[in-house]
Amino acid sequence: MSDLFTPYKLGPLTLRNRTIRSAAFESMGKDFGPTQQLKDYHVSVARGGVGMTTVAYASVNRSGVSFNKQLWLRPEIVPGLRDMTDAIHAEGAAAGIQIGHCGNMTHWSTAGCFPVGASTGFNLYSPTFVRGMRRSECAAFAKDFGQAVRTAHEAGFDSVEVHAGHGYLISQFLSPYTNHRRDEYGGSLQNRMRFMRMCLEEVLEAAARCGMAVLVKHNMEDGFKRGIQIPESLEIAREIERLGAHGIVLTSGFVSKAPMAVMRGRIPTKTMSHYMPWSSWPQKIVISLFGSRMIRQYDFEECYFLENARKFRAELKCPLVYVGGLVSREGIERVLGAGFELVQMARALVNDPAFVNKLRDGDMTTRSGCDHRDYCMARMYSVDMQCCHNCKEPIPEKIWRELAKIK
Template sequence: MESKLFTPVTFGPLTLRNRTIRSAAFESMCPGNAPSDMLLDYHRSVAAGGIGMTTVAYAAVTQSGLSFDRQLWMRPEIIPGLRKLTDAIHAEGAAAGIQLGHCGNMSHKSICGCTPVGASSGFNLYSPTFVRGLRAGELPEMARAYGKAVNLAREAGFDAVEIHAGHGYLISQFLSPSTNHRKDEFGGSLENRMRFMDMVMDEVMKAAGSDMAVLVKMNMRDGFRGGMEIDETMQVAKRLECSGAHGLVLSGGFVSKAPMYVMRGEMPIRSMTHYMTCWWLKYGVRMAGRWMIPSVPFKEAYFLEDALKFRAELKMPLIYVGGLVSRAKIDEVLDNGFEAVQMARALLNEPGFVNRMRKEENARCSCRHSNYCIARMYSIEMACHQHLQEELPACLKKEIEKIEAKG
């Protein structure tokens, strides 16, 4: 069978030159919540490396949606900087996408400027901080913030938006019975828990009009007992299909409860804490990190079994993400009916991986899944340890080697 990998693919009004997308993995390259030269250079390198579309990650639709101080916040002041970025991507022949979301309860007043808000009131152990449940009367304005962010994305030259409805962030917090304890019309039954997502999608599709592609990242499973499972998430997917979304990115996991279900493998705790500046957080995570962030075994294409169930039930375009590091597995995924694939760690390890796959049928990137890149992104920019300019301390080298040896 001839490979589909380097054939064009269409999502709504957007046609990509091939079926690869750089997934919206958080870069941590936006000090002051604004785009930087580092962010531009990274996405330009991926675009030059042959990707069909590269996605800028995790842009907050409001200030209250920020969970990191090196995260994008969509507002008019940053549009000129984003326009430079999209121009650079387009100059390399790739499309430019941006992920839009709100972190919900995964923040702290020192970052988001207010008491963090979520689907329900409670306490976020990971910040740690108290969280205020959003009032029903606040939800229309929050939904409109997503629509406004879509309009800003268009102004900045993006071709597509990816709405983040997974991983335990705000929309996901409304969807999941684990985090939605509301007693009003936005809580209880799945129909009620989908109401906020419906409001957001109404605003997004209205703003997207006929010239912006709309993708949605969603969970197939929350990844822990008491979270959403496929019986409910399939209904969420079908609702998103009815909403007019042009494609779904099928993922899973909660960053607050099952982070390695999202990324798989083991979190290098010593590397993670090495870059932290808050002394009590550094030592707290070092002592309790193994309990807080339990490992989940990595295998190539780890979400494929679940994703195939969605492929069988849905007619809309589906994008596979999760553990793709070789052309052979990518071809297998595409041959199973997925319209495109997303990758992040493989492209951080090798920005030109797509171009190499064009030349080599057996191409495989050299990422060894130590997750060092993820460990450092909570404090400084995401980077692969294989390509650092600086010398790593011996203790971090030892940790990385130990984790990679297990894989």
């Protein structure tokens, strides 16, 4: 008997089944707040059968936002978020929200200040100069994580997912690639975990008072030699477990260094350049001409993180959430059979928000229509996240030609 469509108790929260819409950036906000489009998308996913849908990457303060379409979790947007969570609940799904801070991948124009990170330097991905955070800021930002939980509770969310991976702020403290500090926040792994520990303590205390579930998104590896490798990552995961998180979402990759290690596949770089605004013309031209050489490409395969994730399952007792390349009932069953309590998906639900209901009503061969040409990601940061198979606007022929080569 499959566990897929059985309820699961995640801390204080009971999900109707084992599926979660992962917190892939929708790029559907406006002025750091929610929109009708963002609501409609998550409601469609809830109606489509998931146990919980997760609203992506809400910053805990103004300095953490990289895009105007990204959420900044603050009292002013609570009514709009409450309208969305009420509609999600009406469809029988739980509502989660991912909280974090972009760190050195922010911009003055969006963050409203000089970008900050674990250490001073230059981030070529943004591109921007970055100032290392002061000790007092570390403590203040940790408090902001706790306040973000309380705000999320007021907005009707059932769960928060703390983003501690992918090279964003907490990950920047954890990774030796971005953390070059010589104080108590740098050097040894215990020191590099200090900021994460402070943030999670604030989050867990606030969540306990609010009766909310807490997930932590954690890198199994950064995806390159100078980043976090699995032995250190296991130590970090044990600390997350010790602190009392209700579950860990296992991921990999570093957006500013190895972005496709996160999502896998061969991203259409000319499509990415096409959707970038002319206000970012230097990046637009560079990506168009050299993107395929600059961004390391990976072949897609279903369950691409499973081999590494099994190593964490063998060492940890807390609930683990598998994410990474789930596009079929067979793949989901393989993950659940390996001992993972919950599964997350994004691209399959961008292709078809009703995918989970179709899994429930179909058979073991049911498979998503997503073919992983990654058009959705190529336009995600510039426009919004849409699948090429059901895009609401005409797609230029030159883009179809590039997608055809990838397929």
